[in-house]
Amino acid sequence: MNNRLRNSDKITMDVIAQNLQVSKTTVSRAISGKGRVGRETRDRVLKYIASLGYKPNSMARALAGSKTYNIGVVIPDTDERGGAPFFKDCLIGVTAASAKRDYETVLAVISDGNYNNLERLVNGRRVDGLVLTRGDKNGKIVSYLREQAMPFVLIGRNSDDDVYQIDSDQKDGCCELTARMLRESPKGVALLSGPKDMDVERLRYEGYAQAFTLAGLKVDESLVFWDSEKKLDEALDKILESGVNCVACSDDIICLKVMEALKQRGVSVPGRLQVVSFFDSENLESNDVPVTSLHVDTKVLSQKAGDLLIDVLDGKNPDLCNYAKCSVLYRSSFRNNAG
């Protein structure tokens, strides 16, 4: 009783198969590319469905293959002021990755301890995997997803955990930028760092140091100031005395203070001293004297995260840790004179 040829109705594989006088298995194979089909038959099918504008019903495909072709992105409801662009870029990036591989991106919003939204997604198996951005302070989400056997990838986290993660290659970036400065300032480059016990600060220092090594030089530790926010004036005194004309700040907060202090002192930037930051922010860009800094493209970062997740879902076995290259944004506090 289902043997009427209905062309005008909703188009399904059945309809296509009948109109083309083949079985729907053949149609399915032609579309998915899995299973052998005669070249000629496949082309015929493909051309036909293209002319029809046919798209397989994703829900049916999901049910049959027990795969949703959805990936979730977890973002926090509220965030520190200025956090919105970061999360929006994460969403854009992940969506770019999903789109390329025929996945959709669905949202999980967590509002400070309330994971209902995420749980519905996971428990209802409405996604195949997740990308975590931030907001999992205590690792609760990570352990939850583990026990639920739900694949996930972390963005911008540099933890030693045994999880898939993707971060910017800060060490490499710091090395590159420092190397660039060393060419400009043969007498050396000073470093105004944060607390020594922070992973990220040590990582940046390593990159900084590596540039010296690669250039056949040695770091002058008397020009490396840890926890420099505390005794900034003192540090600046030493730097100005030392004769170097380049200084790197490990993040934007420190850097803004440095720029302010130098302004107070009437030290011209970049004339007397060139300044860069190992971490970018809008404030650095719109500063009085715009500051050259190491930049992380969140969209690229999160697109890689999405790609990584889908690789995992596709059964490939990628590395746990992955890195996205940083780039240097040259602004007037340190110009790329090399061109």
Place this chain on the structure above:
Amino acid sequence: MNNRLRNSDKITMDVIAQNLQVSKTTVSRAISGKGRVGRETRDRVLKYIASLGYKPNSMARALAGSKTYNIGVVIPDTDERGGAPFFKDCLIGVTAASAKRDYETVLAVISDGNYNNLERLVNGRRVDGLVLTRGDKNGKIVSYLREQAMPFVLIGRNSDDDVYQIDSDQKDGCCELTARMLRESPKGVALLSGPKDMDVERLRYEGYAQAFTLAGLKVDESLVFWDSEKKLDEALDKILESGVNCVACSDDIICLKVMEALKQRGVSVPGRLQVVSFFDSENLESNDVPVTSLHVDTKVLSQKAGDLLIDVLDGKNPDLCNYAKCSVLYRSSFRNNAG
């Protein structure tokens, strides 16, 4: 050959039905609430699935009911500086609405003329409807969705189109805030408006005027300045001469200029003149003298949009135009002395 009782395996309605010695139809009815089931039976089923932590497979449900229980949100890839918080709040708001009614939120990113992402969503029928935020400059999306018979709702658009939309009730808000000022400034309230040919400007004026009417007063048109950015100094001269001590600016741009000009002239705010804006922005909040203004909560707005869309999907027939109330954020440029 499917008659084995497997409890340990994946739990489905079949398993539940067998374990409970009822048919899966009954289980389905108990869960959905549709179709009559004995109170006792239903409770038994409900309690059992709760103890199991069972959640129906959403893909199967989607296929059977040809409803995805997904709603899409369209956001632009790039946006004017400062746009990110708006779009993020839209996503949060819509997700809040979906969550409450057991929908998921999926993303459609459009990057300046590239609608691939949206088309995949629509063409693959991976969503039941869409919420449009902005970026549909020329109405292309609207007409596309119409011809695809895909339900949608517009956020923050005040168009006369025959489409579902939700906007902030600016007229009402302007009226309320003006009324509040009139109580403070019996001699009247001046208005520094934008171009007269803009819908939104006229709307704000209407609210402003309505406050006068309700108070049994008449608008002094010599204190209403259209396109006031052009001849601000002149306008301020007249206002200061007039003796009124309250002025409303129709948006944040104008308002910031006014605040700056008044500062230059040494006019104390709110001492000599009280100032409000009919449109809020972060700059108003962090201004030298923070400015009282009409505020639209994007999250609330978009949550209403989500709700509206789901109402439509549920076959209810809501009004085309819906409004979210504005609220007044009292800051020091005009204090809520009554409160």
Place this chain on the structure above:
DNA sequence: TTGTAGGCGTTATCAT
């Protein structure tokens, strides 16, 4: 290379 038939886990339509 191609086709047949059964299954994915629900919902909906009939009966009973």
Place this chain on the structure above:
DNA sequence: ATGATAACGCCTACAA
């Protein structure tokens, strides 16, 4: 009030 059974549209052994 409850149950059997057929969709829903696609995927995939298994067969031919």
